[in-house]
Amino acid sequence: MKNYANEEILYGGCPGCAYAKHEFELPCGMAYENDNFTLSQDWELPIEGFLIVSPKRHIEKLSELTDNERNEMFDIVNKTIKILRENNVCDRFEIIFEEKENRHLHVWIMPRHKWMTELVDDIIDNIGTILEYAKSNFRSENVYKQINNITKIVKENY
Ligand SMILES: [Zn+2]
Numbered sequence: 001m002k003n004y005a006n007e008e009i010l011y012g013g014c015p016g017c018a019y020a021k022h023e024f025e026l027p028c029g030m031a032y033e034n035d036n037f038t039l040s041q042d043w044e045l046p047i048e049g050f051l052i053v054s055p056k057r058h059i060e061k062l063s064e065l066t067d068n069e070r071n072e073m074f075d076i077v078n079k080t081i082k083i084l085r086e087n088n089v090c091d092r093f094e095i096i097f098e099e100k101e102n103r104h105l106h107v108w109i110m111p112r113h114k115w116m117t118e119l120v121d122d123i124i125d126n127i128g129t130i131l132e133y134a135k136s137n138f139r140s141e142n143v144y145k146q147i148n149n150i151t152k153i154v155k156e157n158y
Pocket of ligand 1: 014015016017018057058059104
């Protein structure tokens with residue numbers, strides 16, 4: 001797997017579990033973590049403000065979270081969006097859960113950037129196009145710098 005800056009990520013077993021244990025890091029570092037969750041720039045996608053909330057223990061379904069964990073996870077999503085909005089990263093967001101077989105559950109907080117709505121009519125219908133477009137067009141020092149800045153803003157305001 002390659003990270004958003006086109007560097008190889010090395011890990012053993014489940015990547016979500018490996019990241020929770022700090023077995024690998026991103027160039028921008030982690031935006032926030034507590035005992036149960038990590039909050040971080042998406043590992044692979046060079047999209048500014050595209051953050052992932054992931055439980056530290058291996059969970060594949062939303063229903064496997066305890067009530068407290070679920071509350072905590074939604075609090076993190078809510079607080080993160082508030083910080084991104086207040087710091088003018090973006091005003092509107094897609095919040096996406098994917099319960100994939102054999103895959104560590106995580107929540108995508110995806111800013112609805114202007115370039116996305118210019119590229120496609122409907123973001124969710126064309127999510128693959130958007131992700132591929134980002135990988136092909138946004139691997140640049142300027143974008144990496146913005147990603148670092150946004151992680152720093154979240155860290156400082158959390
Ligand atoms: Zn896992």
